[in-house]
Amino acid sequence: MTRQLVVAAAQMGPIALDESRKEVVTRQIDLLHQAARLGAELVVFPELALTTFFPRWWAEDLATTDHFYETAMPSVQTQPLFDEAARLGVGFALGYAERMLDDQGETVHRYNTMIMVERDGRTVGHYRKVHVPGHDSNEPDRIFQHAERRYFEPGPDGFGVWRAFGGVVGMMICNDRRWPETYRVMALQGVELIVCGYNTPIHYPPDPDQDSLAGFHNALVMQAGAYQNGTWVVGVAKGGVEEGVDALAESCIIGPSGRIAAQTRTRGDEIAVAVADLDRNRNYTGTLFDFERYRMPEHYGRITSQRGVIPPPDPDPEATS
Numbered sequence: 001m002t003r004q005l006v007v008a009a010a011q012m013g014p015i016a017l018d019e020s021r022k023e024v025v026t027r028q029i030d031l032l033h034q035a036a037r038l039g040a041e042l043v044v045f046p047e048l049a050l051t052t053f054f055p056r057w058w059a060e061d062l063a064t065t066d067h068f069y070e071t072a073m074p075s076v077q078t079q080p081l082f083d084e085a086a087r088l089g090v091g092f093a094l095g096y097a098e099r100m101l102d103d104q105g106e107t108v109h110r111y112n113t114m115i116m117v118e119r120d121g122r123t124v125g126h127y128r129k130v131h132v133p134g135h136d137s138n139e140p141d142r143i144f145q146h147a148e149r150r151y152f153e154p155g156p157d158g159f160g161v162w163r164a165f166g167g168v169v170g171m172m173i174c175n176d177r178r179w180p181e182t183y184r185v186m187a188l189q190g191v192e193l194i195v196c197g198y199n200t201p202i203h204y205p206p207d208p209d210q211d212s213l214a215g216f217h218n219a220l221v222m223q224a225g226a227y228q229n230g231t232w233v234v235g236v237a238k239g240g241v242e243e244g245v246d247a248l249a250e251s252c253i254i255g256p257s258g259r260i261a262a263q264t265r266t267r268g269d270e271i272a273v274a275v276a277d278l279d280r281n282r283n284y285t286g287t288l289f290d291f292e293r294y295r296m297p298e299h300y301g302r303i304t305s306q307r308g309v310i311p312p313p314d315p316d317p318e319a320t321s
């Protein structure tokens with residue numbers, strides 16, 4: 001029996017600051033219908049797919065940004081998306097800003113979160129972004145902020161995987177895709193398909209030389225992650241010019257060979273669809289990347305025992321003179 005899953009990248013174009021949740025959810029339901037007509041069983045939406053990418057603005061008082069976050073999922077405004085997906089028998093993954101409340105209604109945590117929902121409407125799991133990029137203080141000299149580290153704590157649960165959609169699936173969010181550890185920790189749990197939503201400004205203020213490489217780096221990290229771990233990867237953008245900031249589109253579905261199976265052509269709302277044959281992963285995980293046979297964890301201790309770089313000591317100038 002083959003395990004073929006039809007998966008769709010539901011790329012979104014810009015979401016304006018004044019666009020309501022209702023308008024956004026209407027766009028998402030339209031994408032869901034397009035994907036369903038193409039036979040999709042799992043539809044993947046971007047990171048922070050319900051609002052504009054608000055970390056581009058500095059807020060002195062975080063409470064003034066509470067309206068960007070969801071305190072329940074589904075919420076009243078997103079319920080129609082959940083209902084329509086269940087009616088169509090299509091599963092989905094959706095990124096959103098999550099604000100956790102205590103019993104008194106006080107905010108206790110803010111996370112950059114993705115929820116995955118099965119075809120029957122059952123929630124598979126939540127993933128909270130681990131690698132939170134950017135800065136946590138105001139940097140007014142930038143033409144736009146990337147203050148994710150002010151708006152979100154790193155997710156506390158790490159990289160879990162779930163049995164769903166006939167296989168083992170995982171989630172990652174945007175900057176997570178640039179770190180090989182993200183994929184490997186999931187691959188060590190048998191992941192077969194990883195979904196990822198992203199918002200990637202093309203201009204990178206700390207090093208504008210990287211701007212022309214934004215698309216190359218996006219494909220490079222996800223294709224390498226797929227190949228080196230023998231997994232499918234579905235990378236989905238919120239692209240186009242949003243509130244004056246140009247964001248990368250180039251959503252793609254990548255097979256365990258590392259090759260792109262499908263990709264979007266525009267920078268707006270668009271579906272790209274591919275048949276992910278989960279049994280094809282064994283061609284890689286059972287051969288060149290047979291972890292049990294070939295990995296050498298006894299030499300990987302630094303990966304978890306240290307965070308930054310520790311170069312070898314400088315040679316003693318006295319000794320070499």
Ligand code: CDT
Pocket residue numbers: 047133134146173174175176178198199200201
């Ligand atoms: N959303 C997100 O994680 N974006 C980052 C932008 C670069 S870091 C300022 C990314 O890795 O694409």
